[in-house]
Amino acid sequence: xxxxxxxxxxxxxxxxxxxxxxxxxxxxxxxxxxxxxxxxxxxxxxxxxxxxxxxxxxxxxxxxxxxxxxxxxxxxxxxxxxxxxxxxxxxxxxxxxxxxxxxxxxxxxxxxxxxxxxxxxxxxxxxxxxxxxxxxxxxxxxxxxxxxxxxxxxxxxxxxxxxxxxxxxxxxxxxxxxxxxxxxxxxxxxxxxxxxxxxxxxxxxxxxxxxxxxxxxxxxxxxxxxxxxxxxxxxxxxxxxxxxxxxxxxxxxxxxxxxxxxxxxxxxxxxxxxxxxxxxxxxxxxxxxxxxxxxxxxxxxxxxxxxxxxxxxxxxxxxxxxxxxxxxxxxxxxxxxxxxxxxxxxxxxxxxxxxxxxxxxxxxxxxxxxxxxxxxxxxxxxxxxxxxxxxxxxxxxxxxxxxxxxxxxxxxxxxxxxxxxxxxxxxxxxxxxxxxxxxxxxxxxxxxxxxxxxxxxxxxxxxxxxxxxxxxxxxxxxxxxxxxxxxxxxxxxx
Ligand code: BES
Ligand code: MN
Ligand code: ZN
Numbered sequence: 001x002x003x004x005x006x007x008x009x010x011x012x013x014x015x016x017x018x019x020x021x022x023x024x025x026x027x028x029x030x031x032x033x034x035x036x037x038x039x040x041x042x043x044x045x046x047x048x049x050x051x052x053x054x055x056x057x058x059x060x061x062x063x064x065x066x067x068x069x070x071x072x073x074x075x076x077x078x079x080x081x082x083x084x085x086x087x088x089x090x091x092x093x094x095x096x097x098x099x100x101x102x103x104x105x106x107x108x109x110x111x112x113x114x115x116x117x118x119x120x121x122x123x124x125x126x127x128x129x130x131x132x133x134x135x136x137x138x139x140x141x142x143x144x145x146x147x148x149x150x151x152x153x154x155x156x157x158x159x160x161x162x163x164x165x166x167x168x169x170x171x172x173x174x175x176x177x178x179x180x181x182x183x184x185x186x187x188x189x190x191x192x193x194x195x196x197x198x199x200x201x202x203x204x205x206x207x208x209x210x211x212x213x214x215x216x217x218x219x220x221x222x223x224x225x226x227x228x229x230x231x232x233x234x235x236x237x238x239x240x241x242x243x244x245x246x247x248x249x250x251x252x253x254x255x256x257x258x259x260x261x262x263x264x265x266x267x268x269x270x271x272x273x274x275x276x277x278x279x280x281x282x283x284x285x286x287x288x289x290x291x292x293x294x295x296x297x298x299x300x301x302x303x304x305x306x307x308x309x310x311x312x313x314x315x316x317x318x319x320x321x322x323x324x325x326x327x328x329x330x331x332x333x334x335x336x337x338x339x340x341x342x343x344x345x346x347x348x349x350x351x352x353x354x355x356x357x358x359x360x361x362x363x364x365x366x367x368x369x370x371x372x373x374x375x376x377x378x379x380x381x382x383x384x385x386x387x388x389x390x391x392x393x394x395x396x397x398x399x400x401x402x403x404x405x406x407x408x409x410x411x412x413x414x415x416x417x418x419x420x421x422x423x424x425x426x427x428x429x430x431x432x433x434x435x436x437x438x439x440x441x442x443x444x445x446x447x448x449x450x451x452x453x454x455x456x457x458x459x460x461x462x463x464x465x466x467x468x469x470x471x472x473x474x475x476x477x478x479x480x481x482x483x484x485x486x487x488x489x490x491x492x493x494x
Contacts, residue, residue, distance in 0.1 A: 001135075001152065001154050001155060001156070001157060002155065002156050002157070003129075003133070003156075003157050003158075003159060003174045003175060003178055004156055004157070004158050004159070004297040005126070005128050005157065005158070005159050005160075005166060005167045005170045005171045006109055006158040006160045006161070006164060006215050007160070007161055007162070007167050007268060008035050008160075009031070009228055010031035010032075010070070010109075010111050010114075010160070011034040011035050011037070011038035011039070011068065011069070011080075011491075012069065013070065013109060013158075014069040014070070014445040015069070015070050015071070015073065015102075015107055015108060015109045015158065016070070016072065016105040016106065016107050016213075016360040017070065017072045017074055017105050017107070017108035018031070018035065018044075018070035018072070018073050018074070018108075018109055018111060019073075019074045019076060019096050019100075019108060019109065019110040019112060020032040020073060020074070020075060020076065020109060020110050020111045020252040021075075021076055021078040021084075021092065021111070021115050022034060022043065022047060022052060022054045022075045022076065022077060022078065022359075023054045023075075023077075023078055023079065023080060023081040023084070023340070024053060024054040024055060024079060024080050024081075025054070025081075026044070026047040026048060026054070026082070027054065027063045027081045027353050028044070028047070029078070029081075029111070029112075029114070029115045030114060031115075031116070031160070032111075033071045033109035033140075035070070035073060035149075035407060036067060037248060037251065038047065038068060039065060039066055039067075039469045040066065041230075041354040042062060042064070042065065042066070042073075042074065043062070043137065043191065044380030045163060045334070046060060046062060046075065046111075046298075047360065051170065052077060054077045054078065055079065055249060056077055056078055056088045056091055056092060057076075057091050057092060057094075057095040058076070058077030058450070059075070059076060059077070059095060059096065059099055060074070061074050061075075061467065062074075062075065062312060063180050070109075070222065072083045072105075073485060074096060074099070074100075074319055076092045076095065076096045076112060077092070078092045078115070079108050080418065081267055081395075082312060083118075084115060084116070084117055084118060085118040085120075085179065086115060086117055086118070086119045086120040086124065086128070086301075086412065087123075087412075088117075089117050089120060089125060089128065090128050090132065090412065091113065093110070093112055093128060093129055093131050093215045093262070094135065094136065094228075096110065097129075097133050097134045097135075097136035099138070100136070100154065101136045101137050101151060101152060101154075101228070101454065102151050103153075103154075103201040104153045105153065106154060106155045106156070107151055107154065107156045107157075107158070108154060108156075108157055108158065108422045109157075109158030109159075109160055110157070110158065110159055110160060111160045112125070112129070113125040113126055113160050113161065114160045114161070114162060114169065114403075116203050120155050121169065121471055122161055122162075122166045122169045122170045123169040123170065123172055123173035123176075123222040124173060124174075124410075124448070125129075125170075125173070126161075126170040126171070126173030126174040126177060126213065126237060126359065127173035127174065127176045127177035127180070128171070128173075128177060128182055128412075129174070129177060130159070130175075130176075130177025130178040131177040131178075131181045131184070131320050131485075132172070132179050132181075132332065132401065133157060133181065134178070134180075134181025134182065134185055135181065135184070135481075137152055138184075138185055138188060138191065138204050140188065140192040140478065141322070142189070142193065143193075143194070143350045147204045149255075149426060156234055159174055163494055164317070166316040173316050174345035175491070176306070176308065176488075179303075179304040179305075179307035179308045180304050180306070180399070180484065180485060180488055181335050181489075182304065182307060183300040183301055183302075183304030183305075183307070183484050184300055184481030184484045184485070185300075185332070185481070185489065186299060186300050186303040187293075187296040187297050187298075187299060187300025187301075187303075187481045188300075188310070188477065188478070188479040188480070188481045189292050189300055189382055190203070190292070190296040190300075190479075191292065191296040191471060191479035192378075192478055192479050193289075194289050195271045195272035195289045195298075195322070198292065199244045199271055199319040199322075200229070200245065200246055200247040200270055200271055200321055200322070201245065201247065201293060202271075202319075203247065203249060203269060203271070203292070203320050204221045204247045204249055205220065206299065207219045207222060207249045207251055207299070207318070207354070208221070208304065210251070210302060210306060211251060212251075213306070214381050215419060215447070215448065216253055216254050216309065217251060217252070217253050217254075217256050217302070217306060218251070218252045218254075219248050219249070219250065219251050219252075220249075220250045220252075221247050221248065221249050221250070222247070222248035222250070223245065223246075223247065224236065224245055224246055227248055227359075229413075230339055230357040230359075230363070231336045231337065231338075231339045231341075231447055232248070232293075232338075232339045232354060232360075232363075233336045233338060233339070234336050234337070234338040234339070234344055234356070234358050234359050235248070235319050235339075235355065235356045235359040235473070236336075237267065237330040237336040237355060238270075238276075238321055238323055238330070238349075238355050239321035239323075239348060240282060240328065240329055240330050240353045241276060241323075241325055241326035241329025241440050242321060242323070242324040242326070242330050243324075244271070244318075244321070244322050244323040245321075246321030247318075247320050247321070248317070248318070248319050248320070248360070248363070249269075249316070249317070249318035249320065250315065250316070250318075250341065251302055251314070251315065251316035251318075252315050252458045253277060253302065253305055253306075253313065253314045253315070254467060254482075255305075255309060255310055255311050255312050255313065255314075256311045258313075261313070261315050261368055261369060261370035262310075262312075262313035262314055262367055262368075262369055262370065263312065263313070263315070263318060263369065263370060263371045263372075263373070263491060263494065264315045264316075264331070264369040264371070264372045264373070265296075265298045265312050265314065265315070265316050265317070265319075265365060265366055266292035266298070266316075266317045266318075266319075266357060266360045266361060266372070266373070266374035266375070266381045267292075267294035267295035267296070267297060267298030267316065267375050267376070268292065268293075268319070268353045268356065268357055268374070268375065268376035268377060268378065269292045269294065269295030269297070269318045269319055269321070269356075269373070270288075270291035270292055270320070270322065270323055270352060270377075271289070271291070271292050271321070271322055272288055272289055272291065272322050272323065272324070272357070273274070273288040273291040273319060273322075273323045273350070273352065273353075273384045273397075273460060274288065274321065274322075274323055274324055274325060275325075275334060275349065275350035276323045276324065276325050276329050276330065276349030276350060277325050277329050277330070277331050277349045277426070278332060278348045278349040278350040279325055279350075280355055282339070284473060285471055287471070287477070288469040290324075290470060290479065291353070291377050292320065293377050293466060293470035293471055293479060294374070294376040294378075294464075294466060294470075295318045295320055295378060296470075296479065297319060297371070297375050297466065297470065297481075297482065297483055297484050297487065298317070298375060298487075300481060300484040301316075301485050301488055301491070302314070302316055302443065302458055302486050303486065303490050305491065306459065308492070310369075310491070310492060312404065312491060313492060314491060315364075315367050315369070317354040317359065317360045317363060317364055318360075319359065319360040320356075321350045321356065322385075323349070323350075326480070327347075327386075330346055330351065331346075331349070332334055332346065332347055332349060332467050333344045333346070333347065334434045336355070336361055336430060336456070338358050338362065339358075339359040339362040339363065340358070340359075340362045340455055342431040342434045342435070342454060342455075343434045344358075344430075344433055344434065344435065344436070344437050345431075345432050345433035345435070345437065346436075346437050347436045347438050348435060348437065348438045349429075349459060351437045351438045351448070353376050353377070353378045353448075354437060354448055354451045354452055355437060356374060356380065357374050357378075357452055358399050358451070358452060358454070358455045360374070361374065361452060361455040361456055361459075363462070364459075365459070368404060369420040369459065369460070369463075370460065371400055371460045371462070372401075372459050372461045373404070373461070373464065373490075374452065374461075374462075374463050374464070375464045375466060375483065375487070376463070376464070376465060376466065376467075376489045377449050377465075377466055377467045377470055377471075378445070378448050378463075378466075379392075379424075379445070379465055379467055380446045380467060381444030381448075381467055381468045382444075382445040382465040383467050383468040385418070386416055386467045386468055388427065388469055388472065389414070389468075389469070390414050390415055390416035390417065390465065390468075390469070391414070391415040391416070391464050391466050391468075391469045391482065391483050391486070392415070392418055392445050392463075392465035392466075392468075393405065393416060393417045393418070393462060393463070393464055393465075394417070394418050394419075394445070394446065394449035394452060394462070394463045394465070394494075395420065395422045395462035395463065396416070396420060396461060397460050399459065400460055400462050400463060401417050403490060403493065404462055404464075404490055405417060406453035406493075407457055407486050407487075407489035407490035407493055408483070408485075408489075410489050410493075411486050411488070411489040412485065413482050413483050413485035413486040413489075414464070414486075415464065415467075415483070415486065418445060418446055418449075419446065420446060420449050420450060420453065421467075424439065424443055424446045424447050424449075424450040425450045425454075427439030427440050427442070427443070427450070428450060428454075430448060430450055435451070435454065437451065439451070445465050448465070449463045451466075464483060464486075465481060467484055469482045469483065470482055470483075477487040
């Protein structure tokens, strides 16, 4: 499937399917009006007959298009014309493309991008269109014995711009949305794959494969012996109960001069979190295969970067292992020494994410990062605080926090900042070690970040808690691909 930007008018362009907006109160967008005029009022008739009301997300196919150059017209309800914004645009595109993904057509053109959208220019609407096409076609079938044949017959999906000037912007947006969609799908595939397939070794293979297929991207992987030499006692304490070998994956993308300081992304890669000796209850424990969504989102971001080849230096660090109970597992009360030299009393082996992240954050120092961002399904408390809508953002840098929040809004992948002040750090006090790995029941998301902050002093660091946003439970169980949109937007803004 290829995305193409079109500048032709709806009533002059030959296609199997023209996708156009209609609004409530029998209002039409400009492309619909042009088609209506050239097509003897076929759209106004559908509206006045009440075949479609224009409510957002509503669809109506007109297949009797007479002499018009388009064989069919898909009317897409976009709500009230005056309220048409990015959110409703996204919903409309998703609805139209979801419908289209089951159809046998080989070409279609979306004119939704020719509408005026309150808070999106053509760059953004084209970007959203391409992203939504990937989302509409995402299926995870790797583990099904009967693979449904890919229903997609579409060869070309047109995104309509007004003129050559806006077409250039549309093309840029389309390319970014395409890369983003590919990155999100990659991230979702990794996360949806169960832990008996998606092991640290599997992630290592994926990283090496991505690097070997990508210009400017190299990969290095540390094994447990390497980690031991580096003094990563905290990370190693988490993998102590597991049979699967832990890995520390380093991806290095060099798109700019070596003198330019890199952005370093760290992704939590717990391929399964049983809780360890502090065992989790069985209900929904299966969802702990998603405990590598931080790693998956960093992988997805790198996939998009690999496509776009921006002039940036970016490094990914993926500490990855399982958290398992066994005779060799770390026990509550055990004290471990992190790579930073600080000692940690492991009061709860289920607070393992921070234990692998802290050594990765220390390791990040060798790259002299301009920014350091870790991404992790770190705390159940974050799901309680923010639900599935906002990613938790904690940072010791106001300017970095501001940039991440802005990127999240731009990309419709929002975060919400929580405070990270000294008081919370006191909750980590330990009677025996430098500090403990848990801070009690109160403010669990913040004390987790306060723990990480012990390892990021003097660094331009932010932490993203994606426990609520990275995947869905229940009947819609599966990875969302978040926060790849925010991370990509943030990086490309630099
Ligand atoms: N991976 C979990 C966090 C999590 C919980 C993510 C639920 C998504 C949904 C993490 O390793 C964990 O177990 N955290 C503990 C920390 C506690 C022991 C301080 C938690 O949140 O309960
Ligand atoms: Mn845990
Ligand atoms: Zn975990």
